Amino acid sequence: MNYHWNWHVYLDQVSAGDERYLDWIISALGWTIAVSMSAWLIALTLGALIGTLRTAPNRWLVAIGNVWVEGFRNVPLLVQLFLWFFVVPEFLPAELSRWVKQDMPAKEFFTAAICLGLFTSARVAEQVRAGIQSLPRGQKMASLAMGFTLPQTYRYVLLPMAFRIVIPPLTSEFMNIIKNSSVAFAIGLMELTFISRQMIEESGQVFESLLAATLLYTICAFSANRVMTYIEKRTRVPGYIAGAK
Amino acid sequence: MLGQLDFSVIAPGLPFIWEGLLFSLKLTVVAMVGGIFLGTLLALARISGGPALAAFATAYVNTMRSIPLLMVILWFFFLIPLFTGAPMGAEKSALITFTAFEAAYYSEIMRAGIQSVSKGQVNAGYALGMTYWQSMKIVVLPQAFRNMLPVLLTQTIILFQDTSLVYAIGAKDLLKAAEITGKNYNRPIEMYLFVALVYFAICFGLSMLVKHLQKRIAIVR
Numbered sequence A: 001m002n003y004h005w006n007w008h009v010y011l012d013q014v015s016a017g018d019e020r021y022l023d024w025i026i027s028a029l030g031w032t033i034a035v036s037m038s039a040w041l042i043a044l045t046l047g048a049l050i051g052t053l054r055t056a057p058n059r060w061l062v063a064i065g066n067v068w069v070e071g072f073r074n075v076p077l078l079v080q081l082f083l084w085f086f087v088v089p090e091f092l093p094a095e096l097s098r099w100v101k102q103d104m105p106a107k108e109f110f111t112a113a114i115c116l117g118l119f120t121s122a123r124v125a126e127q128v129r130a131g132i133q134s135l136p137r138g139q140k141m142a143s144l145a146m147g148f149t150l151p152q153t154y155r156y157v158l159l160p161m162a163f164r165i166v167i168p169p170l171t172s173e174f175m176n177i178i179k180n181s182s183v184a185f186a187i188g189l190m191e192l193t194f195i196s197r198q199m200i201e202e203s204g205q206v207f208e209s210l211l212a213a214t215l216l217y218t219i220c221a222f223s224a225n226r227v228m229t230y231i232e233k234r235t236r237v238p239g240y241i242a243g244a245k
Numbered sequence B: 001m002l003g004q005l006d007f008s009v010i011a012p013g014l015p016f017i018w019e020g021l022l023f024s025l026k027l028t029v030v031a032m033v034g035g036i037f038l039g040t041l042l043a044l045a046r047i048s049g050g051p052a053l054a055a056f057a058t059a060y061v062n063t064m065r066s067i068p069l070l071m072v073i074l075w076f077f078f079l080i081p082l083f084t085g086a087p088m089g090a091e092k093s094a095l096i097t098f099t100a101f102e103a104a105y106y107s108e109i110m111r112a113g114i115q116s117v118s119k120g121q122v123n124a125g126y127a128l129g130m131t132y133w134q135s136m137k138i139v140v141l142p143q144a145f146r147n148m149l150p151v152l153l154t155q156t157i158i159l160f161q162d163t164s165l166v167y168a169i170g171a172k173d174l175l176k177a178a179e180i181t182g183k184n185y186n187r188p189i190e191m192y193l194f195v196a197l198v199y200f201a202i203c204f205g206l207s208m209l210v211k212h213l214q215k216r217i218a219i220v221r
Helices: A007-011 A021-053 A059-073 A077-091 A094-103 A107-133 A137-145 A150-165 A167-187 A192-203 A206-235 B007-048 B051-066 B069-084 B090-115 B119-127 B132-169 B174-184 B188-220
Strands: none
Touching: A007 A021, A007 A206, A021 A059, A021 A107, A021 A150, A021 A167, A021 A192, A021 A206, A059 A107, A059 B188, A077 A094, A077 A107, A077 A167, A077 B132, A077 B174, A077 B188, A107 A150, A107 A167, A137 A150, A150 A167, A167 A192, A167 A206, A167 B069, A167 B132, A192 A206, A192 B069, A206 B051, A206 B069, B007 B051, B007 B090, B007 B132, B007 B174, B007 B188, B051 B090, B069 B090, B069 B132, B090 B132, B119 B132, B132 B174, B132 B188, B174 B188
């Protein structure tokens, strides 16, 4: 194997323009974090809502929840991304459609964030539903017997416990969202995967380019893991969840 | 816009798309078979291998699971030629990558499966005079597979969806074939919708099958 190592490549100038590769990587990291965090916000909000709906005592609400989850879970993320990027703008009203296609600022970013957010929301919804259903039936019955309305039961009894129970699976979803954000390269968002490919093409330094992106992904996912673990510890109900101190 | 959609382009494009679908399926099956085989070995290494072997298996599984699949695809695509000295086709590279990558995920499932078989059974196997491999092959693994079958299949559905990521190295799978057809006939919108429908039909069908299977296995147990 003859490979020409060049660890200085990060400080080298990009052939066109006066940026260094390091500047590229930093800005790419910024996009990766921005997309992941926006998508996570969408996924948590919608996922909690849809997941709760799926436990509601109403056939139609459950059906809507099921369609949502099955739809987003059974089509590959990359295909969904293309649908949002190429297909959805075609179906908007004429005026809006033209604006999205021509003038929309940071179109790649918003498309990727929405797509990834909705994709993950289905998975979050599944976890939240499982969390609510894992609670003893007696809790809901007791709450209703005490005169709480159904919304009150959810607000004060079921959801506070269910959200705590689902934190560990949500942690891995949070890490997944960071890993999945790499798919956004396909619509031209200049995030880590896109930039590492670009850097390979421009500099020819395969190892160094892939290593930088891989390490940064790992660091991001690990940080996400730490943040969620911290939240899990802070919100733990003493004596309820197994293994708690 | 809906009125302007012209799905008639799908018919002439079908043979080409079919080839793409066949590659996606081939990739899925190869990665599933190879991944479950390697994954089982990795799981055994973690559970009953020596400290060095267990540490290697753990490191391998954790590394693969913490890196985006797209990155792994790029690593293999660019690295294998550096070692072999000859450029490798995107299709071949994808087959190797997915097998190696999925092995990490299957190994976690198999590990849970093996650990779901009670220790007494292994000991009973030893008491009957079986060697380690015999007790694994005859007593533990068949039960582990059976217990984990629904989870293994669910992972395979995810694997099938993930094969679309070979887009990054230009391998011609279902998605790529549909995209090329869309460009050739200048009807990309219809083709994207069509390919999404195909993926949905396959994945939804399979997931229904898994649910059915899960119920049957649950009753037997």
